[in-house]
Amino acid sequence: MSSFSAELPGDLWRNWIIHSTALLNSYRDRTGRELIERGGDSKLDAERLLGAPFVVVSHGVEADPILNYGNRVALALWEMSAAELIRTPSRLTAEPMLREARERLLAQTTREGFVSGYEGVRISAKGRRFHISNATIWNITDGAGKPAGQAATFARWTFL
Template identity: 35%
Template sequence: MSEPAVDLRTDPHYFALLTSSFSRLVGRPLVPAEADATWLYVDAPFVCVAHDTQADPRFVYANRAAQTRFGYGWDEFVGLPSRLSAQAPERAERQQFLDTVAAQGYVAGYRGLRVKKSGATFWIEDGLVWQLRDDTGTLRGTAAVFSTWTDVG
């Protein structure tokens, strides 16, 4: 899949999907009440990423905190298969986890090993992963947030 036709960095409709699906599933807001799409993309003090619903899901959103943490620019991140954010031995575990998210709607307290563009690895600590469902219940993808990590090497 190529990059989405709409640039989602500060798209208000995509921001609404991220925040409303999070709030519905988790029961609390993703962002402060005064925050908007630009705040989430530019200023959020946490990583926020999302991928689409393809059989081999690809990232469609990565805020600046995510770009910094993973070492990819926007144009490199968007369209990247999300499985590549984990090393090959960790991919089966990652898929099992995503299957749990699909069954439950969201999972909090997630810990998983991830890989940067450079090949360096880090542990996501206390992450939250949720299904992106619109107001009609249609699945639009999966998103994750985390603000704590431990570099491995």
């Protein structure tokens, strides 16, 4: 068991592994590329994604979507624990005046399957602002092919 899995109850850690698989499969299905090198073991792939040197974050399909995944880099950037992350509405990752533009981007992603090259400003749980660049946002589907939310990945950001 990883040190991260110790932060999450057993059921939540199992769900995290299942969701990691959905993230990876959906990214591959939408973009034609792999997000990380995969080894075929879902637990090990979840650990690789968790430890990737770039941000991976996602939210669910609720009317006001709640964050449901953040790898270690995302948790550090947004300055929150996994337990805090999974209670946070994803709209709170953007400042109020930027939320409308964020909503338009998510609607575009819903229509097109994925969007690459996105740039924007986000805000951490502690109010620290940062500019992200060259982000890819994609639609997530679960193992049955049902919509499961949207995710984003990026490797470049600058604190403002």
